[in-house]
Amino acid sequence: MTSLIDSTKDRILAAAEELFARTGVARTSLRAITALARVNLAAVNYHFGSKEGLVEEVYRRRLEPLNRARLANLEQLQRRRRKPSLEEILEAFMSPVASLARDPAQGGPTVMRLLGQTHAEAEAPYKSYFAGEYKRVLDRYHAALCRVLPEIPPADVRWRLQFLVGALTYPVAERQLVELVSGESMSPDNVSQVVHRLLPFVTAGFRAPVSHAKPRRRRPPARATTPRKRQE
Amino acid sequence: MTSLIDSTKDRILAAAEELFARTGVARTSLRAITALARVNLAAVNYHFGSKEGLVEEVYRRRLEPLNRARLANLEQLQRRRRKPSLEEILEAFMSPVASLARDPAQGGPTVMRLLGQTHAEAEAPYKSYFAGEYKRVLDRYHAALCRVLPEIPPADVRWRLQFLVGALTYPVAERQLVELVSGESMSPDNVSQVVHRLLPFVTAGFRAPVSHAKPRRRRPPARATTPRKRQE
């Protein structure tokens, strides 16, 4: 049976996840993985077919619960009687990230570096594979956000959703660089702190009026730079 | 002298930049670079010592002007009589990115993908090399931002600066994924559009009051996490 607690397959997955998160997929050899997992080299090709199959499985087992949690959070929010607020929607999107980092059974802090690497891996074949369900998640949130932000054009809501993903991903993925620059240490607990600190930032960002000044058009920019309070 | 317009060194740099931006450093072989540049394979080791030397030079020649422009913009802003506004500071930080993308002599749209890859390359040795001057830039901006945001604790300003970098980097680096998800095309002109759309977002984000609630005892809006067990 494959459901033993410490099976070869699981040890390979754990070792691969650790190394992928640390040095990326391309720089991680199968020999490094099997050495860390203390299994035979050929076990990877036996259980996963190829390195690409292993990569796909490593990411799938983390991204799938994340997407599912995000969708479930949003649906639960919309099943309520009251109309969800902007802040609630944004928290529903970001909180599963912190939950994953908190739970060692779901990867713990390691999975966060892995998620950062997900966006980093260029031209990954598995990327287009997961882009489908990821797009579905973003589409749902886009619709929900447009509903609570009627004064923001949907295209701008789309962009701001991308900004949110970037702001959420970068400090987690670039843990080393952030630590080096900011001096602060990013312990696993701090990952939820990132979400917590990011929430008011993006909430205000989504509510901001869109700038209507085109780079082409030459409107007098002196008035445009003066801060106008347009929040409700 | 080696400063001829179409020297071997320049062609190697251009080809390496193109391929690094497209598929990352680890997945790009020297043979692919020299084939694209139509130079001999050994020319790389002759002119740059090693592949790592080439990588370092490729990034240095783009990151150095970017850091310099950001510092120059901030200094020019502070030399004025009037106290700079928050929006002006943020635009001083972000606008050099759009300038680089607009100018083909400075890399054009390719350099943007390269910058995205910069943060993506995990455990890069050249990273710590450039982290020094990058930290200097961030420190200057952090001080300037704290001055116009006295009500925000400096630690939060530091975090929000990281959020800004993430929101700025991600849509540019993940061009393919963003296009796939949002449907919009990211032409070189659109890079400056990203900066333009991001400015009001982050301006409002920096002004947002910090959340004083503790992450421990926070009212959960919807907790659908821990969706399933791993083992069957």
Place this chain on the structure above:
DNA sequence: CCGGGATTAAAACAATCGTTTAATGGTAGG
């Protein structure tokens, strides 16, 4: 015209990569 450092060229280097093959261990069912 010549000579010599700088540059380019072709070829081979050792090392590492992902993958495959063949042999072995171990266990459940007949």
Place this chain on the structure above:
DNA sequence: CCTACCATTAAACGATTGTTTTAATCCCGG
């Protein structure tokens, strides 16, 4: 006990990697 099947092991495969070597070529000052 044997067979069939799954899992694991050791060993080698061919291909590709970055790098080095060696020779040929260029280019310019004398």
